[in-house]
Amino acid sequence: MVAAARAIETHRHDTLARDIYAEHFVLAAPASAGWPVRMQQVPDGDANPLWGRFARYFGLRTRVLDDFLLRSVQPGARQVVLLGAGLDSRAFRLDWPPGCVIFEIDREGVLAFKHKVLDGLSATPKAARVPVPVDLRADWVGALADAGFDPAAPSIWLAEGLLFYLPSAAETYLIDTVDRLSTGGSALAFEVKLDKDLLEYRDSPLYTSTTHQIGIDLLDLFDREPRPDSAGDLGSKGWSTSVRTPFDFTRHHGRGPLPEQNDALAGNRWVFANKPGP
Numbered sequence: 001m002v003a004a005a006r007a008i009e010t011h012r013h014d015t016l017a018r019d020i021y022a023e024h025f026v027l028a029a030p031a032s033a034g035w036p037v038r039m040q041q042v043p044d045g046d047a048n049p050l051w052g053r054f055a056r057y058f059g060l061r062t063r064v065l066d067d068f069l070l071r072s073v074q075p076g077a078r079q080v081v082l083l084g085a086g087l088d089s090r091a092f093r094l095d096w097p098p099g100c101v102i103f104e105i106d107r108e109g110v111l112a113f114k115h116k117v118l119d120g121l122s123a124t125p126k127a128a129r130v131p132v133p134v135d136l137r138a139d140w141v142g143a144l145a146d147a148g149f150d151p152a153a154p155s156i157w158l159a160e161g162l163l164f165y166l167p168s169a170a171e172t173y174l175i176d177t178v179d180r181l182s183t184g185g186s187a188l189a190f191e192v193k194l195d196k197d198l199l200e201y202r203d204s205p206l207y208t209s210t211t212h213q214i215g216i217d218l219l220d221l222f223d224r225e226p227r228p229d230s231a232g233d234l235g236s237k238g239w240s241t242s243v244r245t246p247f248d249f250t251r252h253h254g255r256g257p258l259p260e261q262n263d264a265l266a267g268n269r270w271v272f273a274n275k276p277g278p
Helices: 002-010 022-028 049-073 108-120 140-146 168-181 205-214 230-236 246-253
Strands: 079-083 101-106 128-133 155-159 187-193 240-244 268-274
Touching (some): 002 049, 022 108, 049 155, 049 187, 049 205, 049 268, 101 108, 108 128, 128 140, 140 168, 230 240, 230 268, 240 246
Parallel strands (some): 155 187
16 A cells, blocks of 8 residues: 555655655555556545545655655664565665665565565665565564674664554564664654544544555554553653654645544654764
C-alpha cells in the first residue's frame, strides 16, 4: 500500500518524492497487481480518501524522512540502519555521500521479494547496501553486528511506519537498543501514534476506504496496547528530541494533508532525535 502511494506520488506534477521502483513492487505482487500506481487510474482522484489524501500523506512522510537521512549523514555519520526496511528503496534513489553503508533489516521473505524485483530492473545502489534478513523479534542486534555494523561509529536510524505495529514492550526494547548501539553524533527518526483509543477513528474515511478498496483493516494490524513515551525516554537518556505533526510539514512544503473531522491522522507524530557528541 505504501509502495503504491509512493508510485502515485512519483507521477504527480507537484511531487514531493520520487521513487521509480515503487510501482514495480506493486505490480509484481499478485495481491496488488491491479492497484493504481498513477493518479489517473483513480476515478475520483484526490477526492479518494485512500489514493488521494492517505497516499499524499505517505508521499509527504517519504520526503520528510528522505530529508532527515540526507541531513543527518552530512556531519560525518556513514552508517544508516533501516528498521523494518520493507520495500524502502532509499539505497538506490538517494544521493548518498561517499562511504555510506545502508543496513536494511527485515524478514527474509520480504527482502527476497524486494531483491527479485530490483534484480529484474538491474537496479544499482548509490551506497553500499547490506541486507540483514532477520525478524525484529529475533536477535537482530547480533545479525546487525555480523553484517558489519560498528557501534563505536555514529549511526543514523530510521523506523518508518513500524512502531505502532509492535507490542509496547517491543517498542521500548527497540528504542533502548538503538540508544545502546548509538555513539555521540547519531540520530534517529520514527513515527508514533498518540491516540489513547485507536477505535475512536474506526469510521474515519482513511480506515474505511482502505478496508473497502483493498481489504486491509489497519486497525487489526495496529497493536492497541497503551504506547510508551519513546520520545520522552530518549530525552531522559540525553538525546535532544523534536516531536512534529505531519501537518507541520504540509504547511512547510505547501502540499499534503491538512487536519479534518474524524481524522485518523490526528494522533500521528514524527519524532526526530539526536544524540550529542562527547
